[in-house]
Every structure is written in structure tokens, then in C-alpha cells.
Amino acid sequence: MKSKVFFLALAVVLIAAACNKTSSTDTSSTQDTDTVTQNPTPTPVVTPSPAPTPSPSDSPLPSPNPTPAPTPTPSPVIITISSGGYSPSPITVKTGTKVIFQNNDSKGHWPASNPHPTHTDLPGFDALKAIPAGGSYSYTFTKVGTWAYHDHLNPSLGGKVIVQ
Numbered sequence: 211m212k213s214k215v216f217f218l219a220l221a222v223v224l225i226a227a228a229c230n231k232t233s234s235t236d237t238s239s240t241q242d243t244d245t246v247t248q249n250p251t252p253t254p255v256v257t258p259s260p261a262p263t264p265s266p267s268d269s270p271l272p273s274p275n276p277t278p279a280p281t282p283t284p285s286p287v288i289i290t291i292s293s294g295g296y297s298p299s300p301i302t303v304k305t306g307t308k309v310i311f312q313n314n315d316s317k318g319h320w321p322a323s324n325p326h327p328t329h330t331d332l333p334g335f336d337a338l339k340a341i342p343a344g345g346s347y348s349y350t351f352t353k354v355g356t357w358a359y360h361d362h363l364n365p366s367l368g369g370k371v372i373v374q
């Protein structure tokens with residue numbers, strides 16, 4: 211460390227000394243030019259201004275808020291099916307929520323969108339077959355609305371999912 215600092219200081223001193231030498235010689239040479247009073251060149255300095263590149267940062271701009279709304283995927287919701295029906299109901303969920311219909315009954319159940327028997331209110335919301343005892347069917351609600359459903363095997367049972 212100390213030797214480095216020493217050499218740095220030495221270099222500075224040497225450079226300073228060199229500058230002094232050249233500057234002293236310069237003063238003598240500039241005096242010579244004084245005698246040449248002719249001025250034959252009428253300043254042809256046109257200055258071509260070679261800087262026509264106006265801000266190359268126009269095209270980039272690649273980040274105009276590329277992340278619009280984090281929208282954290284909501285956690286799944288479980289609706290249990292028993293001999294008494296579907297519970298809880300009605301239930302309110304956020305868009306994109308996966309609803310799992312868990313059949314805890316000893317018989318099969320078939321949740322499907324209203325109306326019975328066409329199931330056309332919310333196409334796709336239809337187990338398409340009976341969920342066996344202990345089985346489950348899941349549907350992800352992506353459409354805002356109030357979606358009534360029924361048990362296709364026992365249309366008096368059913369419920370309602372409110373998607374916000």
C-alpha cells in the first residue's frame with residue numbers, strides 16, 4: 211500500500227515537472243508566431259456539426275407497465291354434497307376461483323348449470339356424469355355473474371355461485 215502511494219506521488223511529481231518543461235518551451239515558440247502577421251486563411255472553419263443523431267432512446271421504451279394488476283389466483287373453494295344438498299350455498303367467489311364439488315354422500319350426484327336439463331346458462335359448468343360417492347368435480351368460474359346450478363340426478367337439489 212505505502213509503496214503504491216509513493217509511486218503515485220512520484221508519478222504526479224514527474225508529470226508536473228514535465229508539464230512545466232513543455233510549457234516553458236511553448237512560451238518561447240509562441241513568441242515566434244507573432245512576427246508572421248499575414249493571416250492568409252480566412253477561417254474556413256465550417257463546423258459540419260456531425261451530431262444529427264437525436265436521442266436514440268426513442269424506440270426502446272420497453273416497459274410501459276407490463277404488469278397490469280397482479281391478480282393473485284384465488285384459492286379453491288369446496289362445496290360439499292350430502293344427501294341434504296349442496297353446502298355452502300349461495301357462495302360468493304372471485305373470478306378465476308376453482309370450485310370443487312366434493313361428494314360426501316353415499317350416492318352419486320351431478321352438479322350442472324341451470325336450467326335443467328339443457329345446462330346452458332353457463333356452458334362448461336356441468337359434471338357431465340354422476341360424481342361417485344367420495345369423488346369430486348371441479349369447475350373454475352371465469353365469468354362474472356350469479357350462476358344457479360342443480361343436481362341433474364335430483365333437480366330439486368342445487369345451489370348458487372356468485373362470481374364477482
Ligand SMILES: [Cu+2]
Nearest residue numbers: 322326327362
Ligand atoms: Cu340438469
